Amino acid sequence: MTPGAMAGVLLQVVLLIAVAPYVVGVMRQVRARLEGRAGAGIGQPWRDLRKQLAKEAISPEGSSWVFTAAPVVLLASTLVIAAVGPFISTASPLDRVADLFAVVALLLLGTVALALAGLDTGTAFGGMGASREITVAALAEPTILLVGFALSARVDSSNLAAIVDRIQDNPAQVLSPASVLAAVALAVVVVAEAGRLPVDNPSTHLELTMIHEAMVLEYSGRDLATIELAAALRLTVLLGLWANLFLPWGVATSASPSALGIGAAVFVGKVAILAVALATAEVFMAKLRLFRVPELLAGSFLFGVLAVSSSFFLA
């Protein structure tokens, strides 16, 4: 591992951490403006984090080490993804460590950590959130892996950098039926995994509709800051993965400083555009009933199957 490559990985992780709260800030600001409010500005999530970090953490009575460890596991698993994924460069020396399936499994590990923490609090809310989150995650899993199948079938590798490189070399592939279908399927799953509308509403605290918020209800202070940062980072990572898998232009293919700089700038631009688009779409959308979510996910599964079939026959 050369120093340049190491610097690239470090730059990617630091950039993602720095950008993640702003992504959430941008989405809130867009939403506020479209709803006719002034909004708190895009830096508000960072200010919230700074405030929460300085406050004490409170554990509910009767909870165990699982409750304390969950935020750390959640953030750590997301940081590993941030380090290994091809976000600003495909020349990362860590690419061989984890492929698409391992990244998906790491995302699931974070979900599980938080669900166990929700159960560990011993409250009805915690259990409810955990149960719902795990149900959604379990049903989203087939779509993600089928999209992975569709993307890696023609590349003959499930390593993320190989997939991104391949599409960069053959730009026409972006418009192939397999790629378009996979993009639609993965978009639904990204929304579900990131807990955005119409699957979950991140700004609700109404007991009937909460999923993610119900699990983290008992967290406070620096624990809450960790979870909020991890949630923002997961959203950024998912948007970034989607962007680079389907619109890979601008991703650096070498570890030279100039390529990395361009890669970083393009990445920030892509994620910002996607965040604005997602926030705008959310304004016009209502949350689905919990038991309609499986239908949405079954629909995305169908798109996944179609994507694989067309990658077999039409490519």
Place this chain on the structure above:
Amino acid sequence: MNLVAQALLGGTVFALAGAVGAALTGPRVRAVVAGVSTSVCGAGGLLAGIALVDGQTYSATVPGLLPLGTAAVAGDALSGVFVALVGAVAVIAGIYSIGYTSPGSPLDHGPGSGAGSRTVQAVLPLFVTTMVWVPIAGNVTTFLVLWELMALTSLVLVLAEHRARPQVRTAAAWYASMTHAGFVAILLALVLFSSQVGGDSFAALRVGAAELPTTLRSLIFLLALVGFGSKAGIVPLHVWLPRAHPEAPSHVSALMSAAMVTLGLYGILRVGFDLLGGGQRWWWVLVLAAGAVSALYGVLQASVAVDLKRLLGYSTTENMGLIFMGVGAAGIFAADGDRPLATLLLAASVLHAINHTGFKTLLFLGAGSVLRSTGLRNLDSLGGLVSRMPITTALFGVGALAAAALPPGNGFVSEWLLLQGLIHSLPAAGSPSVLIAVAMPLAVGVVALTAGLGVATFVKAFGVGFLARPRSMAAGNAIESPVSMRAAMALAATGCAALAIVPAIVGPTLNRVAATFPTVCDGAPLQGGVTLQLTRIAGSMSPLLILCGLFAAALVIVVTLRIAGRGLPRRKALVWGCGGTRLDPRMEYTATSFAEPLTRVFDDVLAPEQDIDVTHHAESRYLIESVQYRQKVADRVEVALYPPLLGAATGWGRLAGRMQNGSVHRYLAFGLVGLIIVLVVVGVTS
């Protein structure tokens, strides 16, 4: 005599001595004698298995030992893997049983009953001995005798607690019938095979198989699939598994679910890939389909199960389903001529079998630890064990992580390998056949849904069973298990961790196993030390580096939080009671409520029976006195398939019963008619 023979025979002698010793000693000594002899026998098996995998061979014949033929043994690398697996589980289960069966546990119902009784303790080492020898059997007679002895000894062990609970007897009856139905199928397959080939030894079968007509080979394979599938718990032959495994003593459950079930896989591999040498493509399509159905059905039932050991039983069906999917896909690709891919899939299956053995041993022992301490298997009444049984909880957590196929658990590595095999089904050039284009995406979907629901299952088992606050008095009074049980679980957890972090240690083993099927496999599928590298296809993943990354990230986070928190201590406070009173444990989510969304989503498959009884107050219908809710998720395959079969069998029995009225004259007449028929038949045919 080489190392294999010494280890096996030494272990067997120890086991026999242990059986005699356990039969002659008092309860306290008995537990130690049975446990130690089981472990030593297991250690012999482990050693022999490793030596076999390492390239040593062992074959011997003992004429006159068995009444119907010669006893013959012949071990190769394939035998070695399974002998080693059985041995490893036996070592752990033996240590565990010392604490589990010693007198004084809440499960002890007096002398002569339960897991500590004379019979059960004496049979335990014998069961392990037969299991160790099954994969080494070198001819049909020896194999069948050992297979039947294995079934009989395990049946005795399943019946251990029949005095305490009447359900044990029902479970044992199911187990006995299913295992014998399976035995009949295997018997027919192998006897048919050897009669057509004209030889009894596996070597003769291997040579003669090529000359058999295709229909006969297919018939042999189908019969073997039914027989071995029933042992492996493949749907719809799985019905004994979620009954017998929960009712057996927990160390026996571990031996059965982690070791014995795996021998079903051994049978399929031995007959299908070795003796028959691959064969028709549709055989393996059938295996793939049966595996897919088992994986999905098993995990669905596990995700809504409330009984912890029943949940683990269904999870065994799920995992054997995944393994069979890999074997089926390997067979399909071998029949298509893509032998490197077949090798990879076969390696993935065997690795998953090894991993499943590891984590299922750990999980059943953990469940047994809870059962011994609280007397409870019902997740709805458990909880709060994390502070009362911290070591059991942590070790069960390791097993649950592996069973949920999440990194850094060992189950993840083999599922990753299986997925890699399935997604690389696209040929390098041109379009694939329609079968592969339809079957492989569906197979990936099934594996993915199984993985997702598996996560839900084990979050439920661990989160509801061990975390939060106790939901019953018994769970609240739980105490940590004795040291031998903890040590056994720690040993199993160490094995799981080793397999998870450096899966490359079993790489050479898998390559050697693949080499035992020259007509099916080609090349060594795995390479690499730290990073798992597939040789033919571009896929790599490094469990060790992922774990290091997680640790490093966690360390950075913790240190940053310390600095940012300026040393403010963590404070304990009451949970938020929604502005009301203190929360009662009755308000916690239970396993049933946790699985409710899944029950609702898969309503059409599971068909749960729900009852709500509302009792109104005497004075007014507007006031409710009590609400009772009951939910039961029956095994639909069992309900739909078995009552008609059992009904037909009972009908035949009645019919036969009508022929006899106890009169001696009638039986004499039967004898006369029978004799005449025989004479006529002989007269006509000769």
